[in-house]
Amino acid sequence: MPELLRSWSRVWRYLLAAAVGVVAWCAQAAVVLSEPLTAAQQDVVGAVLVLDLAFGAVTLALLPLRRRHSVVVACLTSAACAVSVTSTGSTALTVASLATRRQRVPIAVVATVFLAGSIVSEFLYRPRFQLTEGSGFDSASGVLLGGAFFAAAVATGYYVAGRRELVDSLSERALTAEREQALTAKAARDAERNRIAREMHDVLAHRISMVALHAGALTYRDDLDRGQTVEAAQTIQENARLALAELREVLGVLRADESTGMSSEGSQPTLVQLPALLADARESGSEVRFEGGDLLVHRFAEPVSRTAFRIVQEALTNARRHAPGEPVVVRLTGTAGGVLEVEIRNSLNDRAGAAVPGVGLLGLAERAELIGGTFTHGPGPDGSFGVIARLPWQS
Numbered sequence: 001m002p003e004l005l006r007s008w009s010r011v012w013r014y015l016l017a018a019a020v021g022v023v024a025w026c027a028q029a030a031v032v033l034s035e036p037l038t039a040a041q042q043d044v045v046g047a048v049l050v051l052d053l054a055f056g057a058v059t060l061a062l063l064p065l066r067r068r069h070s071v072v073v074a075c076l077t078s079a080a081c082a083v084s085v086t087s088t089g090s091t092a093l094t095v096a097s098l099a100t101r102r103q104r105v106p107i108a109v110v111a112t113v114f115l116a117g118s119i120v121s122e123f124l125y126r127p128r129f130q131l132t133e134g135s136g137f138d139s140a141s142g143v144l145l146g147g148a149f150f151a152a153a154v155a156t157g158y159y160v161a162g163r164r165e166l167v168d169s170l171s172e173r174a175l176t177a178e179r180e181q182a183l184t185a186k187a188a189r190d191a192e193r194n195r196i197a198r199e200m201h202d203v204l205a206h207r208i209s210m211v212a213l214h215a216g217a218l219t220y221r222d223d224l225d226r227g228q229t230v231e232a233a234q235t236i237q238e239n240a241r242l243a244l245a246e247l248r249e250v251l252g253v254l255r256a257d258e259s260t261g262m263s264s265e266g267s268q269p270t271l272v273q274l275p276a277l278l279a280d281a282r283e284s285g286s287e288v289r290f291e292g293g294d295l296l297v298h299r300f301a302e303p304v305s306r307t308a309f310r311i312v313q314e315a316l317t318n319a320r321r322h323a324p325g326e327p328v329v330v331r332l333t334g335t336a337g338g339v340l341e342v343e344i345r346n347s348l349n350d351r352a353g354a355a356v357p358g359v360g361l362l363g364l365a366e367r368a369e370l371i372g373g374t375f376t377h378g379p380g381p382d383g384s385f386g387v388i389a390r391l392p393w394q395s
Contacts, residue, residue, distance in 0.1 A: 013093055014063055020089030021056045025049070028085050056086025063090055070098045074110040081146075082117030083125055092153045099157020100164070111150060118146035185362055192363035193370075211239045242301075270305035271296055274312060278330065281316050287325075288316070292332030300340070304391045307367045308332075308342045311375075314364055315344035315387040323348055323385070339373075340393040345386040348379070364389070 032045055059077045066073045074094040080087040091114070098106060122139040218224070218232055269277070274296065281288050300308070312330055319328045326347040334340040361377055364387070368375035373391035380386050 010064075014060065017063065017089030017093045018056075018060055020092070021060070021086035024085040024088045025052055025056065028052070052084045052086050055080045055084030056090070059084070059087040059090035063093060066094045066097045070094070070101065071106045071109060074098045074106075075113045078110055078114035078150075079117050081114065082121040088149075092149070092156075095150060095153040096157035096160065099154040100161040102158065102161055107154060111154075114150050115143070115147065118143045122146075188362045189366050192366045208239075208243055211236050211243065269309050269313075270302065271300060271309050272305070274309060277309070277313060277316070281320070281328075286316065286320055287327040288330060289327065290330050295332045295334065295340075298336060301394055303371045304340060304373075304393065307371055307373070308340065308389070308391060310367060311342050311364050311387065311389045312344060314361075318361075318387075319344070319346040319385075334393050336393055338393055340391045342389045342391065343386060345380070345384050347384050361387075 029049055032049070059080050062073050062076060074091075074097075077087055077091040077094045081091050095110060095114075098110060122142040127139075215236055218229065218236075224232070275290075275293075278288050278290055316328060316330075319326065323346050328344065328346040331343040331345075332340070333343070365375040368389050368391060371391060373389060375387075375389045377387045378385070
């Protein structure tokens with residue numbers, strides 16, 4: 001299909017040049033043959049008209065060479081205009097094509113040839129061979145009209161060149177914007193992964209230290225009874241299982257080339273702090289309705305609880321930023337051993353349509369995916385905007 005479009009983009013120019021030439025030839029023939037002519041004059045006029053068509057066909061055949069030999073082809077078609085009005089369309093096309101290069105010297109050379117041809121045509125060729133009588137003023141007017149025709153062709157070429165530069169510039173800007181957006185998204189994902197790894201550092205270190213402590217107790221203490229030994233072994237098993245689960249999450253977010261250590265940032269907020277977060281949002285002026293508060297009494301895995309808290313926090317921030325003053329609904333649903341669904345939905349106002357989306361939603365999607373969940377966002381059928389995360393809820 002692209003090759004077909006490129007072929008058509010060439011063919012229609014040739015057809016237009018031919019059509020212009022044929023119309024000009026018909027108009028000239030009508031004017032010349034409208035006068036009473038003798039038999040000898042009719043023979044001369046007939047030969048001139050046939051020669052006009054022949055020159056027009058030759059100039060049309062030269063059009064495919066106008067890009068490779070632009071100056072030569074433009075000079076030949078301009079010279080042919082002196083004896084052939086059928087070459088008018090071809091001349092306009094070759095001159096415009098030459099002008100798209102915006103080179104003044106070649107344009108001046110072709111203009112000289114065209115002007116010389118116009119003078120010869122108006123003062124010598126037409127009066128003698130086409131038997132058209134006219135005053136010197138009429139001939140000078142014909143030369144000026146030819147000059148205006150040439151100037152229009154040059155102006156068209158300059159316009160086409162400017163248009164092409166504009167299109168190329170816009171295309172380059174679009175490509176640059178796409179590359180920058182891709183880099184921004186990648187940087188956001190990398191930053192979010194690093195932040196998640198830092199958040200998990202304390203928890204993972206705590207699990208490993210508990211395993212080491214109880215293992216050391218079993219190794220060096222021989223005064224433990226059977227019940228104490230079983231209790232310590234169960235503690236080691238539980239902490240080792242949780243440590244392995246969280247270690248898999250850490251390995252999912254760390255880069256192979258990261259060699260610097262991660263500093264502790266203290267305990268991270270979980271769903272336990274969700275009521276305080278909602279209270280802060282209400283104090284800031286947001287109308288927040290919370291559904292599913294009875295689920296907060298359950299114990300969630302720390303990665304799931306942290307991720308759910310961060311999703312609610314980011315969604316409230318986005319709602320406050322993009323749809324200020326609109327009510328927000330925070331809903332928790334799910335069953336233990338299945339899926340914990342976190343949904344935040346807010347109405348959209350007139351200002352929400354002009355908001356520019358940031359990279360926060362990319363980070364939320366990354367968080368959900370790293371713990372085996374899913375994340376979706378977008379407008380709903382009722383005109384509201386929703387953020388929905390489905391996170392694994394292990395019993």
